[in-house]
Amino acid sequence: MSVLTIIEADARDALQRIEAASVDLILADPPYPEIDRPYGRLSVAEWWDLMLAVCAESKRVLRPHGSAVFILQPNAEKIGQMRGWLFEFQAWACREWNIVQDVYWWNYTTLPSAFAMPQHGLLRTSVKHCVWLGAPDCYRNQDAVLWTESDRAKAERLANRANRRVGSPSGQGVNKHTVSNAALRRGGVTPFNLIPTSNGAGNGESGSYGHGAGTPKALCEWWIKYLCPVGGTVLDMFAGLGTVGYVAQQLERNAILIERDARAVKLSRERCGVPSGGRSSAR
Numbered sequence: 001m002s003v004l005t006i007i008e009a010d011a012r013d014a015l016q017r018i019e020a021a022s023v024d025l026i027l028a029d030p031p032y033p034e035i036d037r038p039y040g041r042l043s044v045a046e047w048w049d050l051m052l053a054v055c056a057e058s059k060r061v062l063r064p065h066g067s068a069v070f071i072l073q074p075n076a077e078k079i080g081q082m083r084g085w086l087f088e089f090q091a092w093a094c095r096e097w098n099i100v101q102d103v104y105w106w107n108y109t110t111l112p113s114a115f116a117m118p119q120h121g122l123l124r125t126s127v128k129h130c131v132w133l134g135a136p137d138c139y140r141n142q143d144a145v146l147w148t149e150s151d152r153a154k155a156e157r158l159a160n161r162a163n164r165r166v167g168s169p170s171g172q173g174v175n176k177h178t179v180s181n182a183a184l185r186r187g188g189v190t191p192f193n194l195i196p197t198s199n200g201a202g203n204g205e206s207g208s209y210g211h212g213a214g215t216p217k218a219l220c221e222w223w224i225k226y227l228c229p230v231g232g233t234v235l236d237m238f239a240g241l242g243t244v245g246y247v248a249q250q251l252e253r254n255a256i257l258i259e260r261d262a263r264a265v266k267l268s269r270e271r272c273g274v275p276s277g278g279r280s281s282a283r
């Protein structure tokens, strides 16, 4: 039985009321600076104020082997000139906390934008950084997120990749039968640090549920299975329409959602089956 709690409040206030060392995984898709959203626009300085406060409380509420994953996408000052906030945040996190590993979400369904127009010659923006913070020995379950083959085409691609590694230029030969036998025994192979997930609205995979900046359900599912044990607790302090909580419930994890926008809270309560006015629901 899992419990879902939805709190309508500013993240900075509500986090202070969460018990210390009570959360296994923080999974959040925070607002980005200098982007116009229905929920406002933050300057870079305001964004830092918010994130420094959130990170301090995040460390406090996480269990010793817990992790925080913040999904962030760099943006640009103008064409050909990136803003530095995300890179500086990662450098800050290396100094003040610990980045366990660099991981990226690749949204392979992103359409070309103005940046990628032929006259600018830049590339399609399709990768978000999943900034994974925690202790070097934090809890993680690789078996839960193996890179599996669900259809024949994928299986063939994997076989081709394994074959190419045989007698590779590095000289590290790999016996393809050893690779495929290991994959069969484990039910998949070691996942990449690039998580390919569609954000295609309307195909059932998107977590948007009418939110302009929704997080895909498949991406939430991947992180929750990987970093939160069954029966553990996931926290999202920028919950939007509650995708993290919705998925956590399905995976038998408890969830605490914090969101300051009343309309988003109402919709996430409907979506997750939490009675309006009620703060938590047991399933």
Ligand SMILES: C[S@@+](CC[C@H](N)C(=O)[O-])C[C@H]1O[C@@H](n2cnc3c(N)ncnc32)[C@H](O)[C@@H]1O
Residues within 6 Å of the ligand: 009, 010, 011, 012, 028, 029, 030, 031, 039, 050, 207, 208, 211, 213, 214, 215, 216, 237, 238, 239, 240, 241, 242, 243, 244, 258, 259, 260, 261, 264
């Ligand atoms: C990118 S969206 C999150 C989307 C969410 N993961 C989902 O799938 O629906 C960021 C959310 O953070 C909320 N937010 C922004 N600043 C906040 C704050 N200080 N406290 C709480 N929520 C905040 C916004 O209202 C918005 O819904």
